[in-house]
Amino acid sequence: MGKGIFGRLRRGLKKTRERIASSLARVFTGRGRIDEEMLEELEATFLQADMGVKVTARLIDCVREFHKSEKGLGREGLIERLEGEVASVLGSNSASLNVSCSPPTVILVVGVNGTGKTTTIAKLAKMLQDEGKKVLLAACDTFRAAAIDQLSILAEQAGVSIVRHKHGADAAAVAYDAVEAALARGMDYLIVDTAGRLHTKVNLMEEVKKVQRVIAKKIPGAPHEVLLVLDATTGQNALQQAKMFHEALGLTGIVMAKLDGTAKGGILLAIKQELDIPIKFVGVGEGLDDLEPFVPSDFAGALFES
Amino acid sequence: MFESLSGRLQSVFRKIAGYGRLSESNIAEAVREVRLALLEADVNYKVVKDFIEKVKEQAIGQETLRGVLPGQQLIKIVHEELVNLMGVSARELDLSSSPAVIMLVGLQGSGKTTTAAKLARRIKKKGRQPLLVPCDTKRAAALEQLVSLGRQLGEAVYEPGSDRDAVSIAARSVVFAEDHSLDTVILDTAGRLHIDEELMEELRAMKSRLSPREILLVADAMTGQDAVNIASAFDKALDITGAILTKLDGDTRGGAALSIKAVTGKPIKLVGIGEKIDDLELFHPDRMASRILGMGDVVTLVEKAQEAIDQEEAERLEQKMRKHGLDLEDYLNQLHSLRKMGSLESVLNMMPGLNQLKGVSLGEKELKRVEAMIQSMTPGERRNPHLLDGSRRKRVARGSGTSVQEINRLLKGFEQARKMMKRMGKFQKGMMKMGGSAWQS
Numbered sequence: 028m029g030k031g032i033f034g035r036l037r038r039g040l041k042k043t044r045e046r047i048a049s050s051l052a053r054v055f056t057g058r059g060r061i062d063e064e065m066l067e068e069l070e071a072t073f074l075q076a077d078m079g080v081k082v083t084a085r086l087i088d089c090v091r092e093f094h095k096s097e098k099g100l101g102r103e104g105l106i107e108r109l110e111g112e113v114a115s116v117l118g119s120n121s122a123s124l125n126v127s128c129s130p131p132t133v134i135l136v137v138g139v140n141g142t143g144k145t146t147t148i149a150k151l152a153k154m155l156q157d158e159g160k161k162v163l164l165a166a167c168d169t170f171r172a173a174a175i176d177q178l179s180i181l182a183e184q185a186g187v188s189i190v191r192h193k194h195g196a197d198a199a200a201v202a203y204d205a206v207e208a209a210l211a212r213g214m215d216y217l218i219v220d221t222a223g224r225l226h227t228k229v230n231l232m233e234e235v236k237k238v239q240r241v242i243a244k245k246i247p248g249a250p251h252e253v254l255l256v257l258d259a260t261t262g263q264n265a266l267q268q269a270k271m272f273h274e275a276l277g278l279t280g281i282v283m284a285k286l287d288g289t290a291k292g293g294i295l296l297a298i299k300q301e302l303d304i305p306i307k308f309v310g311v312g313e314g315l316d317d318l319e320p321f322v323p324s325d326f327a328g329a330l331f332e333s
Numbered sequence: 334m335f336e337s338l339s340g341r342l343q344s345v346f347r348k349i350a351g352y353g354r355l356s357e358s359n360i361a362e363a364v365r366e367v368r369l370a371l372l373e374a375d376v377n378y379k380v381v382k383d384f385i386e387k388v389k390e391q392a393i394g395q396e397t398l399r400g401v402l403p404g405q406q407l408i409k410i411v412h413e414e415l416v417n418l419m420g421v422s423a424r425e426l427d428l429s430s431s432p433a434v435i436m437l438v439g440l441q442g443s444g445k446t447t448t449a450a451k452l453a454r455r456i457k458k459k460g461r462q463p464l465l466v467p468c469d470t471k472r473a474a475a476l477e478q479l480v481s482l483g484r485q486l487g488e489a490v491y492e493p494g495s496d497r498d499a500v501s502i503a504a505r506s507v508v509f510a511e512d513h514s515l516d517t518v519i520l521d522t523a524g525r526l527h528i529d530e531e532l533m534e535e536l537r538a539m540k541s542r543l544s545p546r547e548i549l550l551v552a553d554a555m556t557g558q559d560a561v562n563i564a565s566a567f568d569k570a571l572d573i574t575g576a577i578l579t580k581l582d583g584d585t586r587g588g589a590a591l592s593i594k595a596v597t598g599k600p601i602k603l604v605g606i607g608e609k610i611d612d613l614e615l616f617h618p619d620r621m622a623s624r625i626l627g628m629g630d631v632v633t634l635v636e637k638a639q640e641a642i643d644q645e646e647a648e649r650l651e652q653k654m655r656k657h658g659l660d661l662e663d664y665l666n667q668l669h670s671l672r673k674m675g676s677l678e679s680v681l682n683m684m685p686g687l688n689q690l691k692g693v694s695l696g697e698k699e700l701k702r703v704e705a706m707i708q709s710m711t712p713g714e715r716r717n718p719h720l721l722d723g724s725r726r727k728r729v730a731r732g733s734g735t736s737v738q739e740i741n742r743l744l745k746g747f748e749q750a751r752k753m754m755k756r757m758g759k760f761q762k763g764m765m766k767m768g769g770s771a772w773q774s
């Protein structure tokens with residue numbers, strides 16, 4: 028697993044791991060007991076990876092427990108234990124896209140502004156297209172300047188078709204037309220791009236709910252997938268985003284974009300722990316091939332491997 | 334869910350309130366709580382650490398303020414230090430050349446293009462002639478986005494033609510601006526990772542070619558711990574002149590603001606508060622401090638209390654309380670102190686914990702009546718309210734222009750307060766210093 032995302036992730040996360048290791052080394056050398064100050068430092072190390080207070084507390088509890096129950100546990104052993112704990116927070120199965128037994132499978136993509144929704148859609152489209160599927164995109168971001176142009180250009184790059192209206196049109200109307208077109212043209216997938224919206228804006232959340240309703244009305248059971256795109260650089264607010272979008276739409280999956288930077292994306296643990304929404308993909312670049320499936324055990328391994 | 338920062342600090346406050354007085358060890362616990370609170374607000378861990386050191390230094394050296402709870406005092410110091418760290422006042426852009434070149438840089442999707450348009454509008458309002466320049470030749474429809482925004486604004490957008498080189502587009506746009514008497518050139522650059530050496534080099538080249546007046550890092554207010562890496566990398570490469578924080582219209586605490594300022598030393602100049610073209614404001618460090626801290630009200634309270642409450646009086650009262658319990662005379666004195674602090678209701682509202690006390694509904698008008706009633710009592714009656722039988726109550730009611738029912742209510746409330754104060758134990762001492770505002774429960 029040295030290549031691809033987790034190779035990259037590991038490199039990125041190596042520093043974190045090293046910091047954790049050095050903190051742990053100090054915890055376990057010398058006095059042979061856990062010193063509160065050291066635990067605080069360890070806690071800060073986890074927090075620095077954007078893991079959030081709750082998950083951090085859980086991990087710290089683990090350190091205490093492991094230390095109490097297994098006195099002989101060395102540094103390596105402890106890291107292994109923590110890794111196991113992180114993996115358990117993230118869940119055990121790697122999640123793939125939901126597929127409808129009667130096509131089209133409709134995927135609604137949502138998130139706050141600028142996280143990478145439109146790019147992720149193009150990546151998904153390319154991935155499915157490469158699998159030989161017929162993919163249609165719906166340009167339901169009718170609000171942001173040139174959002175429709177952006178999706179059109181990306182659709183062309185991915186080699187898929189698109190349904191679009193004019194700038195300023197009703198997003199739900201675009202969705203309606205797109206579903207009709209997908210049905211008429213026998214598409215395997217319809218992927219719906221939506222405008223970026225802060226989860227705190229009630230009217231905008233209502234708008235995207237309406238898009239969902241329109242889709243559900245035309246195809247019972249659709250959208251089969253409601254994906255929230257998060258930006259890996261985001262801190263604790265990502266949890267709030269996940270909560271609010273989940274409440275409004277019932278999320279079926281999360282994509283974390285921009286994991287190719289130096290941000291650790293540790294908030295995913297908090298989100299998984301609190302909301303139990305499957306994390307499906309990670310974005311690792313701006314290119315259309317820079318999308319990788321999310322594998323919990325690998326993610327945990329990348330955090331803690333020696 | 335995480336507790337809100339404000340909620341967290343309220344609990345810190347409650348803990349400290351119990352200490353009664355400030356000592357090195359109980360500060361240690363309190364600052365640890367504050368540290369966690371700041372981390373929850375996404376302030377970078379190292380920044381928090383430095384910050385806490387500073388606050389500790391200050392707090393431990395200080396004498397306990399008169400009439401203020403130690404916890405409140407700590408929060409005031411925290412707030413002051415937050416403001417100090419982020420700069421004391423709002424900073425305008427430096428546009429003292431013609432054409433003045435402004436370069437917007439940052440990570441992907443942080444809000445550069447939108448902010449470019451917002452800046453054009455802002456600058457236009459100040460009587461300048463902006464030119465928007467699309468230097469992003471990378472992202473799909475980046476040019477169209479800026480062109481569309483320019484059209485919306487009615488501002489000039491430079492047309493790069495077939496040029497795909499960001500530096501040469503920027504350079505030619507400045508010549509264009511000079512030729513067309515446009516005095517402010519706003520360069521919208523492509524989003525890039527701070528670790529992308531090649532693209533960072535492109536920005537360096539652009540800078541050395543154009544000597545921009547302002548190089549502004551456009552950063553997402555929701556950024557987490559990584560804000561320090563991002564900001565320091567851009568600053569190292571470009572020696573930025575400041576930052577613009579976008580998407581502050583959400584519910585993020587915005588700790589990134591503190592991180593960015595702390596690691597670069599560069600001011601945050603403007604903030605984006607919406608997707609619309611007018612949604613750009615000057616950055617106010619004090620407001621940001623309150624947002625990150627969530628306890629601006631306590632800070633105000635401490636300031637007021639510092640002026641109003643007399644330490645000796647509080648101590649005298651405290652001693653007396655311990656010996657004899659509370660009497661109506663003290664009650665009146667404390668009401669006077671409170672009056673000096675401003676509207677009683679506002680004072681109560683400012684106090685964490687107290688604003689949740691049930692039955693606290695002493696308005697300004699009621700306070701005046703209470704004052705009148707107590708003033709109509711003899712000193713003996715004030716010290717020993719049991720003396721107030723039916724006929725004395727009638728006399729007091731007449732004297733104060735109130736009714737016997739009101740007197741009854743006052744005495745009942747006072748009796749409850751007295752009982753409550755006994756129960757409150759340690760907490761009571763603190764409240765006495767605050768001016769006895771918990772007595773109305």
Ligand SMILES: Nc1nc2c(ncn2[C@@H]2O[C@H](COP(=O)(O)OP(=O)(O)OP(=O)(O)O)[C@@H](O)[C@H]2O)c(=O)[nH]1
Nearest residue numbers: 140141142143144145146223285310311312441442
């Ligand atoms: N480095 C990196 N950049 C990405 C990734 N995904 C998207 N981006 C970039 O992030 C920026 C924003 O991406 P978009 O796809 O336009 O984001 P969006 O969520 O659709 O934005 P709005 O529609 O404006 O809310 C673009 O510059 C993308 O190229 C990723 O995985 N890594």
Ligand SMILES: Nc1nc2c(ncn2[C@@H]2O[C@H](COP(=O)(O)OP(=O)(O)OP(=O)(O)O)[C@@H](O)[C@H]2O)c(=O)[nH]1
Nearest residue numbers: 140141441442443444445446447524580605606607
């Ligand atoms: N709510 C809110 N949204 C904002 C704000 N500023 C920008 N946005 C939105 O954030 C998203 C990204 O903005 P852009 O201006 O395209 O970002 P960018 O930095 O130019 O992106 P790239 O060029 O892809 O790197 C868009 O959906 C904007 O409408 C703000 O202050 N508040």
Ligand SMILES: [Mg+2]
Nearest residue numbers: 144145168174
């Ligand atoms: Mg988009």
Ligand SMILES: [Mg+2]
Nearest residue numbers: 445446469475
């Ligand atoms: Mg842009």
